[in-house]
Amino acid sequence: MNKPMHLGELGKREFNRELMTLVVPIALQNLISATVISVDVMMLGVISQSAMAAVSLAGQITFVLTLFYMGMSAGASILTAQYWGKKDTPAIQRILSIACMFSLCISILFFMTSLFVPEALMRLFTTDPELIQYGSRFLQFNSFSYLVMGLSQMYLSVIRSMENAKIGAWISSLCLILNILFNALCIFVLFPSQPELSIAAVALATVLARFIELACCIIHSLTKGSIRFRLPVWDRIEGNLLKDFLQYTLPVQGNYIVWGGALTATAAIIGHVNSDMVAANSIASVVKNLAIVLCGGIAAGGSVLVGKYLGQGDMDKAKYAGNLMCMYAFVFGVVAGCTILVTKPLVYSLVNLNPIAQSYLDGMLYISAYYCVAKSFNATTIAGIFPAGGDSKFGLWCDTVVMWFVILPLSYLCAFVWQVSPIFLYLVISLDEVLKLPIAFMRYRQLKWLNNLTRNFA
Structure with missing residues (x-):
């Protein structure tokens, strides 16, 4: 009878070393990705509250596009990590080509929509004419960044x-550094008292930073990388990998769209309550997203290691890694919540809100602090461990039920039928992660995520 493997202190230290080697740079990258749009919002807050709120709402379009990128990159990462466990670099090269092909098609669709019908997109989130005007201008210029992101x-x-x-x-x-420098030049030097021109210039600064980002990726792939940007080569191997890519990507993609679509819908609900709540929510979202970047690093870094162990066929080591990740998720979730509470005075000193919006922000930050604990565990399991082992459908049905059949209907009733206070509405909107936590824990205990997904192409 085979007994479960216990790696001991040496194995735990080795895993922690590998995990931290991934977590720190991934968390930094997530922090920077979250900061790019946050920098635009926060720095425009110096110009006016309306400019800040408009760009925050316009950023929802970029957020939706990012959901598609997250789904496709998750599918590519699932397969890449497992084939990396087998050291099959040619298969990884093909996976990159497939992922780039799909991402480029989606990018062109969002580019065309944002460039030609920005007003229609902004009306999905607000009826305020000034916010629509500012947000549309930002969308039109920012749309060019979609072509390379x-x-x-x-x-x-x-x-x-x-x-x-x-x-x-x-x-x-x-x-990020270049984006901040470009923003500062536009806001404080070139157009310090012209909100509409500042918004356009800030959008163009983001576009320039994104093109530089792609150029750096191309240079790295040609000089030091083991994989390149290449067109897909359609043969039997490519066909099998495409089938696997779609099999594991589509549920994750659906999960991100369902979850992100619900968040976008809640942003639209908030946008139709009043502009003060929009402004407060834009700041609260920035603070919350920045606080949980380390939690996202645990989820992403841990999923790479779990996938690698599964690709090697080492199920015991993958299970051990999953257990450690769940423990770390709770710890870093508590740290994230405490970070929000500690940095509240700093946040208040950086933004210029009227007294009503300031009172909304105060309550939102308290709610966000508790939200982070459940969010950290759910991100680690639903978006990390489960997809790494091929259990990618669970997140789709979980978010569909919780977000679309519980949170959204309840939020709509609270906002437009019962007309509760903005803080209570924000509390209801933030209940999703709390509801998902026990469900995710039970699913983790079932161990349906322990699967080797690789093929033998020899």
Whole structure:
């Protein structure tokens, strides 16, 4: 009878070393990715509350596009991590080509829509004419960044799953610094008292930073990378990998769309309550997203290692890694919540809100602190461990039921029928992660995520 393997202190230290090697750069990259749009919002807050709120709402379109990138990069990462466990680099090269092809098609669709019908997109989130005007201007100029974002994201996610996360952090750091410098030049030097011109210039600064990001990825792939940007080569191997890519990507993609679509719908509900709640929510979202970046690093880094162990056929080591990740998720979730509470005075000093919006923000940050604990565990399991082992359908049905059949109907009733206070409405909107936590824990205990997904192409 085979007994479960216990790795002991030596194995635990080795796993922790591998995990931290991935977590720190991935968390930094996630922080930078979350900061790119956050920088635009926060710096425009110096110009006016309306400019800040408009760009925050317009950023929902970029957020929806990012959901597609997240789904495709997750599918590519699932397969890459497992084939990396087998050291099958040619298969990984083909996976990158497939992911880039799909991401480019989606990018062109969003580019065309944002460029030609930005007003229609903004009316989905607000009826305020000033917010629509400012947001439309931002969307039109920012749409050009969509043409290159997907290619960069696919490349960085694939090499990250090959345990090379540092280069992504370096490239993203460079682009963030450039974006901040460009924003500062536009807002404080060129157009200090012209909100509409500042918004357009800030959008163009983001576009320039994104093009530089892709250029860095191309240079790295040609000089030091083991994979390249190439067109797909359609043969039997490519057909099998495409089938696997779609099999494991579509449920994850559906999960991100269902979850992100629900978040976008809640943003639209908030946008139709009042502009003060929109402004407060834009700041609360920035703070919350920045606080949980380390939690996202645990989820992404841990999923790479779990996938690698599964690709090697080492189920005991994968299970051991999953148990450690769940424990770390709770710890870092508590740290994230405490970070929000500690940094509240700093947040208040950086933004210029009227007294009503300020009171909304105060309550939202308290709610966000508790939200982070459940969010950390759910991200680690639903978006990390489960897809790494091929259990990618669970997140789709879980978010569909919780978000679309519970949270959204309840939020609509609270906002437009019962007309509860904005803080109570925000509390209801934030219940999704709390509801999902016990469900995710039970699913984890079932061990349906322990699967080797690789093929033998020899």
